[in-house]
């Protein structure tokens with residue numbers, strides 16, 4: 001059985017061995033203030049920086065989910081308001097989470113085939129603390145290219161930081177961390193690991209802002225987390241198993257450049273195939289806005305139902321469309337943990353049954 005669900009997604013097969021090792025090596029009861037854990041944290045941070053090309057002067061935090069990152073960013077780095085540019089459900093949820101805490105927060109939507117124009121963003125003003133974008137919108141299967149993110153970054157209001165949800169792309173495609181101040185992801189997507197851990201990366205500029213604001217009124221306040229992280233510790237008992245699995249997996253995986261190339265090539269093949277050969281069509285028609293890590297397809301509800309059912313009979317679990325597109329959509333995760341053999345089987349299935 002292969003799963004193409006875009007989260008929780010197929011985990012790396014090595015996870016089975018890592019879990020066994022975690023148990024045998026006593027990680028499940030390792031004290032989180034002890035030297036053994038601190039070593040693990042230090043190593044994991046270094047390994048992440050090396051393998052994902054994260055600048056050495058950026059700071060890494062471990063949280064429990066991308067959703068927790070939304071709340072922490074609103075609490076700790078948004079004294080006034082944030083500005084959210086989005087085209088799908090995850091970007092919208094982030095906007096709503098921020099607005100619940102900072103009512104002056106502003107949202108602006110754009111279309112799934114549209115590249116947002118950094119020069120025309122009504123509602124973005126000098127009072128904005130954070131400009132929030134979703135690099136890979138898992139719900140609409142769209143992606144913001146590096147050039148778009150760079151344009152936004154270059155046009156930020158003077159005190160604003162650029163915060164990027166990279167939940168379904170970090171560790172799958174190469175991210176230009178220097179073109180953003182805050183990047184986060186949770187590990188059940190491109191990291192190919194079980195859920196329950198998020199990685200958040202902050203630029204020196206974001207850390208400087210955090211220092212000025214000194215927000216300490218929540219259990220997960222960034223300032224508190226930062227103080228602990230200076231010694232590779234956490235504010236509360238962390239997901240030690242999750243961090244252990246991340247450590248092993250990042251260590252055993254190739255540098256992001258290699259993974260990136262593989263993922264992008266596979267995405268190109270998938271789009272080429274679905275552009276021509278089947279009764280289904282890619283949801284996103286603009287090649288410039290298509291996601292490389294989650295491929296969205298669309299068709300009439302009856303056909304979607306049939307594809308899902310027949311795929312399951314063939315040992316292929318395809319993700320549903322998200323939210324309003326549940327009945328008319330399919331999503332195929334193109335995450336690195338899913339082997340090429342799975343995609344060969346998937347394409348053969350479509351060629352045989354739905355061409």
Ligand SMILES: *Cc1c(COP(=O)(O)O)cnc(C)c1O
Nearest residue numbers: 065066067090136138167168186
């Ligand atoms: C999955 C996902 C989230 C939510 O992640 P959690 O770990 O469940 O909080 C947020 N943003 C995007 C883009 C996602 O794909």
